[in-house]
Each structure stands twice: as C-alpha cells, then as structure tokens.
Amino acid sequence: MKYKKGSTLLEDMAGLFISVLVFVFPFLFMLFNSLKERREANLLSFSIPRVFHWENYVEVFQTNDYILLKAFKNSMILTFFSVFGLIVVSSMAGYIIRRRDGRIIRIVNVLLMLGLMIPPAVIPTIWVMQGLHVYRTMFGMILVEIALQIPFDIMLYQGFVGTIPIELEEAARIDGCKKGRLFFQIVFPLLKPVTSTIVILNAVTIFNDFTNPLYFLPGTENATVQQTLYNFTGQFASSYNLLFADVILITLPMLLLFVVFNKKIVDGMAAGSIKG
Numbered sequence: 001m002k003y004k005k006g007s008t009l010l011e012d013m014a015g016l017f018i019s020v021l022v023f024v025f026p027f028l029f030m031l032f033n034s035l036k037e038r039r040e041a042n043l044l045s046f047s048i049p050r051v052f053h054w055e056n057y058v059e060v061f062q063t064n065d066y067i068l069l070k071a072f073k074n075s076m077i078l079t080f081f082s083v084f085g086l087i088v089v090s091s092m093a094g095y096i097i098r099r100r101d102g103r104i105i106r107i108v109n110v111l112l113m114l115g116l117m118i119p120p121a122v123i124p125t126i127w128v129m130q131g132l133h134v135y136r137t138m139f140g141m142i143l144v145e146i147a148l149q150i151p152f153d154i155m156l157y158q159g160f161v162g163t164i165p166i167e168l169e170e171a172a173r174i175d176g177c178k179k180g181r182l183f184f185q186i187v188f189p190l191l192k193p194v195t196s197t198i199v200i201l202n203a204v205t206i207f208n209d210f211t212n213p214l215y216f217l218p219g220t221e222n223a224t225v226q227q228t229l230y231n232f233t234g235q236f237a238s239s240y241n242l243l244f245a246d247v248i249l250i251t252l253p254m255l256l257l258f259v260v261f262n263k264k265i266v267d268g269m270a271a272g273s274i275k276g
Contacts, residue, residue, distance in 0.1 A: 030244045030247050033241060035241070042240050060232075061249075064235075067220070074138070078141055078207075082206050083202045086150060086153050090150055090198065092183065094157025098157075098162055113151075116151045116152060126216065141213060141217040141222075145209070145212065149206070164191075168186060168187075168190075169187065200258065203254065204257065225250040226250065
C-alpha cells in the first residue's frame, strides 16, 4: 500500500514538473522578453528584465492605427455569436436526437460522425459562401465556425441529455407544459454543466482560430487577433519585445478563461459520459 501511495506521489510530481516545463516556462519566457528593450529582448535569454518596459504594450496597441483593438473587437463578435448559435442549435438538436429513435435519427447520427471525421474543404466552402453573398462577411464567418463545431457539440449534449430522468419531462407534460416551454424552462437549465463546457471549449477554439478567418474573412478591416500575430511577425521581425508583447496580449484573455473555468470543462464532459 505504501508503494502505491509513493508511486502516485511520484506520478503527480512528474506530471506537475512536465506541466510547468511545457506551459509555465514558455509563458514566462515570452512575458519577460516582452518587457525588455529591443536589444536585450533580441538575445532571447530567459532572464528577468533589468528595467520593465511597459510601454511596449502601448506601442503594440498603437501600431497600424490601433489594428489590435479592431482585431479584438472582431474576435469578440465572432466568438460571442458563434458560441451563442452553437448553444441554441446544438442543445435542441442533441435533445431531439437523444429522446427520439428511428431511421432518420440514425442517419443524422451517421452524418454527425462524418462531420467529426471529414475535414472541411476550403474552395467549395468559398464557392458556396460567394453564392450566398456571405463571403468576407462576419455573418458568413459565424456560420462557418458553427458548422465546424456543431457535430462535436451535439454529441456532448446528446450524451448529457441521457443523464436527465425522462420522468421529469413526463410529469411536466401531464401538467400541461408545451414542448417549447418544456425544453427551455425544464430541460435546458439542467444542461448547465455541459453548456459551460461547450462555452469554454468553443470560445477558446474560435477566439484562437487563425486559418478559417484567413480563408473566409480576408481583409485588414476584418482582421482577428491571431492574424495580427501573423502580420506582426514580419513587421516586428527585429523587435522580439514587441512581438512577444502581442503574443501575451492575444493569449491572456482565453488563458484566464480556461484557468478559471477548467474544472467545469472536466465536470461537464465527465457527466455527459454517464449513461442515464
């Protein structure tokens, strides 16, 4: 028994050490160099700055007519409405798929699995968006993000709905509760754990998305935060302090969100794995 406890402690310590090595050290490396003056930062040394240059962050914000602020606005709009659409559509779809059975539902499940496995095609998607006149628009980009994430989200909701006793819904129907009210006032509040998981996972994924906005939302006026990093890589090629400052700024919001709510991610996914 003592051996098992000792081995568990060693495993925990090893896991903690690897986590610090992989995640904390790189973050501190970027943070320290973002606060150095240009020549000191270009040495790329892991050391605390002799003088903290907070003005590096101000300069990054002011670059290219405050493009970083525009990018934050675009990314926030894209993330908010994409996540909102995913919650509404995925929760209702997951509920219906779980509660019903039949040939059509089985076909839908197969399509969802295909959506998880088959990668998206860029050129056909652009062609469809141009036909719908939503190419290079925020609305079109929101639809793309929803389409890419919806199979996984429906699967999560579908699994979690299985943990909700169907007797609750039967009692509500006996009391005269209509279908819309039944879902939004009784079922949906019970989906809070998995909804929190979906909000956090999708917010981080969409906010940090680089390739899809690059393909489907081109243009300087439509820049997202990840695209500013791509642009600053060339502009600040000889100024690593400014480049690292941009990295810290675009990483911090989702990093804080993930750190604060990471327990909800685990709880939501674990609860959805239990069959009711």
